[in-house]
Amino acid sequence: MYNLKFPLGKILSLLVIVSMLFGSCQNENDVQPVETQPLSNDIAVLKSFLSETTGTPLSNITFTDDTFTIDGDVVMPLKNARDHYAKFQTEKSTTGRTEQRQYMYLLTPAVAAGITIYIGADVPSVWVTSINQAISNWNNGADSKIHAAVTTTAAGASIAISMNAGLPSNVIAQASFPDAAGNAGPTVHINPAFNSTLTVSQKQFAITHEFGHCFGFMHTNQTNGALIADTPVTDANSVMNSVVLNWNGFTFYDFIAFGKLYPHTAGTRRLLRYFSSANTDHFYTINTNEIGPTGNGWAFEGGSGYVYGTPTPGTVPLYRYYDAVTTDHFYTLNFGEVSWTYEGVACYVSATQVPGTRPLYRYFSDDTKDHFYTLNFGEVSGPSWTYEGIACYVWQP
Numbered sequence: 001m002y003n004l005k006f007p008l009g010k011i012l013s014l015l016v017i018v019s020m021l022f023g024s025c026q027n028e029n030d031v032q033p034v035e036t037q038p039l040s041n042d043i044a045v046l047k048s049f050l051s052e053t054t055g056t057p058l059s060n061i062t063f064t065d066d067t068f069t070i071d072g073d074v075v076m077p078l079k080n081a082r083d084h085y086a087k088f089q090t091e092k093s094t095t096g097r098t099e100q101r102q103y104m105y106l107l108t109p110a111v112a113a114g115i116t117i118y119i120g121a122d123v124p125s126v127w128v129t130s131i132n133q134a135i136s137n138w139n140n141g142a143d144s145k146i147h148a149a150v151t152t153t154a155a156g157a158s159i160a161i162s163m164n165a166g167l168p169s170n171v172i173a174q175a176s177f178p179d180a181a182g183n184a185g186p187t188v189h190i191n192p193a194f195n196s197t198l199t200v201s202q203k204q205f206a207i208t209h210e211f212g213h214c215f216g217f218m219h220t221n222q223t224n225g226a227l228i229a230d231t232p233v234t235d236a237n238s239v240m241n242s243v244v245l246n247w248n249g250f251t252f253y254d255f256i257a258f259g260k261l262y263p264h265t266a267g268t269r270r271l272l273r274y275f276s277s278a279n280t281d282h283f284y285t286i287n288t289n290e291i292g293p294t295g296n297g298w299a300f301e302g303g304s305g306y307v308y309g310t311p312t313p314g315t316v317p318l319y320r321y322y323d324a325v326t327t328d329h330f331y332t333l334n335f336g337e338v339s340w341t342y343e344g345v346a347c348y349v350s351a352t353q354v355p356g357t358r359p360l361y362r363y364f365s366d367d368t369k370d371h372f373y374t375l376n377f378g379e380v381s382g383p384s385w386t387y388e389g390i391a392c393y394v395w396q397p
Contacts, residue, residue, distance in 0.1 A: 046081045087180055102226045102261060106216040107146075108182035111158070112262050115148040115184055118157035127190055130203035131161060133247070137208045138215075141250050143270075143303050145262035146215060159214050164189040172198070172206055172244070175213040185214035201246040205239065208247065212240050216261065220253075228257045230288035252293035252300055259303065265356055265395040268306035271347060273373075274298040279327035280368035284320075286347045305360060305375055305394030307347040315348035318392055326369035331362075333392055349392040357393040364388055 043063050051058045066078040135148045172194050176185035188210045218225035220238040231253045238251050259270040274283040278297045291298050308315050321330040321340040363372040367384040
């Protein structure tokens, strides 16, 4: 079920309303009459379709009052189910079937970069604080194409947030998924019954989670949706788990998922940065599974921009070397710059600055014999660090 669970045994259900808006509905009755009594075989086909695409057993899908209820938590009107089915049949011949974890439709790059959020006048300050924190989480912590800002105008807002006292007593909030046109899920409704029940930290987690649904992310700890490449079946602290936790930042695999679906530039991959205090060595890779969240003493330090994994027009190889004596990894555009063990092409980057790129600066510590690459000029300083220039250019706003 789509349940958002509260610690200490209290189960709080997170209702996710699936939004399927496929263009204008005007003049629909000119094409076909409204069905007041849908054919039973029509409903059976749609039930099977919903079961297949959401991973929900048929026994957990019901149909009453022209609405499907999926697993008790997700509702979908009959017309939306039909449109969803028709759209899927059209697309699957060219895009194939999905597996698990992301929703069928995602935001277009333009939409992702310019999300506007309207906070209704009925939303109390305790939730407004959490909404602003959640926006900051996505803008600053996700390091992806997604960027959101609050608007004071309801008309045209990507997402409208309001309170809804009519939600079931065990429902914290509900959100909608993106539509087939690539627009963000347009609504987030909050149950005022939880105004004083959740801590500020838990509210921040819950709203960050809800925005994730509006952006096309499904529950990490369930089997509905398409599996995002290089992410695991389980991730106990993922913001997209259906369990309310205190906010403690995005997990490693949250971070990976955001970059997979919403890279700053289409076709690019994150350049991941690690540090080993034992070896005093910084390490960079585009292979999510080469180390993972941690491994053999390596600590994950975030992303160092986006790069290409294969040769792309306008890119050049960034070569990777390793010196076992100093336990130092070295990255350079100049093949043969050092006579160390050559470990192959790390990724493909730009040798010159082009729109959408930033310099990746190179430093060297004579004390620790460590080469360090960063987007932030002056991130390291002191007599032991020598600035060695721009290593290359990576894709980052």
